[in-house]
């Protein structure tokens with residue numbers, strides 16, 4: 001690599017500071033924000049739904065499979081599925097998937113603007129490009145991803161219910177009772193904090209990787225891959241840090 | 249008036265620009281000519297502040313752009329239009345949105361006024377019925393013309409064109425040249441044009457700077473360029489069949 005870790009961290013911080021300036025035109029910012037709600041949020045609902053339903057089903061099955069002691073009530077299946085989905089599966093796994101989907105999209109969009117000099121053209125006009133290009137994406141993801149994760153939790157729990165309804169591992173009544181058992185709102189808060197931080201990581205890291213593409217379309221591809229890899233690694237690391245801070 | 253004072257620029261150990269001093273006058277079409285790879289684009293990007301110069305400075309009517317704050321640079325950039333070598337149109341926007349973009353960002357005109365301005369600019373570059381098209385649906389020459397329309401939409405005081413007619417047929421290329429020189433006179437803009445097209449040079453070269461391997465080799469106008477006995481410049485000027493006959 002041409003530059004070291006500190007170079008990238010410094011340049012990343014400068015870029016994000018530039019991005020968080022006041023937009024030149026509020027109206028333009030809002031219209032971009034709404035476009036990103038669609039691009040980053042609405043367009044991701046499909047994949048989030050598919051992953052979540054299977055994820056919830058598998059978690060429910062595995063839990064049922066693991067409970068072989070008659071001393072443990074079968075309501076534990078619903079309870080454990082709920083806890084695992086809220087605490088880990090929805091916020092972390094879905095964010096990782098979004099890092100792949102949204103991250104590569106952002107990096108290649110901004111990267112191709114870089115190599116075709118569109119970013120220079122913005123600059124020449126007196127527009128602040130990071131602010132114009134990256135801020136709406138960061139903001140949109142930090143607002144819309146929590147909604148996606150809530151949807152994901154709902155669908156995953158429904159996936160678990162399907163297992164209960166279609167197999168004889170656990171009865172739907174037990175499953176539902178387990179879902180309602182000893183619910184602590186703090187777990188949802190924890191999930192939302194993680195989601196928002198992950199959303200920031202995904203959009204800002206991919207924005208950075210796209211913004212500093214040097215070369216041509218080949219490098220745009222390389223950098224979008226890097227965007228996905230780096231944001232995934234950061235998500236895993238911050239998952240640990242946030243869990244340490246919020247749950248222990 | 250734009251003045252470059254002793255500017256040097258290198259990338260790693262590639263010294264692209266070597267101590268260049270030149271001035272570009274208002275109301276005139278100032279040409280920068282030179283072979284491919286001689287540093288024309290880099291010089292232009294230094295002039296507009298997209299590249300920081302290693303040494304020297306660039307002044308816009310006495311205002312030094314290198315040590316300006318972000319805010320001051322921004323104000324100057326609103327007076328500046330640039331046509332990039334590859335057009336650099338925003339490919340997610342239609343032609344109309346591209347040309348309207350600077351107006352949307354920096355003017356308080358109503359939509360109708362902006363649209364009128366957009367159509368006026370598109371008309372100036374001889375484009376009709378393209379408002380709704382995307383850049384990917386345009387030919388290379390049309391892209392260039394849309395980019396010119398976008399560059400002039402804010403009535404800039406300084407206009408930069410990086411090879412406005414590369415890739416265009418001789419007739420369209422002539423039209424573009426005429427357009428640029430007309431606009432320059434009409435609005436008394438300071439226009440800087442990069443080119444290696446001898447037709448443009450002889451057509452609109454009010455003031456010509458010849459860059460040879462990153463150095464300012466020769467300065468003059470379209471009449472003087474045919475009479476010079478500078479060897480490198482002669483090699484450049486009389487490299488085509490047409491110009492050889494001219495001699």
Ligand SMILES: Nc1ncnc2c1ncn2[C@@H]1O[C@H](COP(=O)(O)OP(=O)(O)OP(=O)(O)O)[C@@H](O)[C@H]1O
Pocket residue numbers: 259262264282283284285286287288289290291333444
């Ligand atoms: N961003 C960059 N990084 C490194 N080197 C560069 C960069 N841009 C240009 N160069 C180098 O600077 C030199 C001059 O390039 P430049 O683009 O200015 O040529 P040019 O005169 O515009 O040529 P053309 O007529 O083909 O457009 C070349 O050797 C090129 O390799």
Ligand SMILES: [Mg+2]
Pocket residue numbers: 288289290333410
């Ligand atoms: Mg060039």
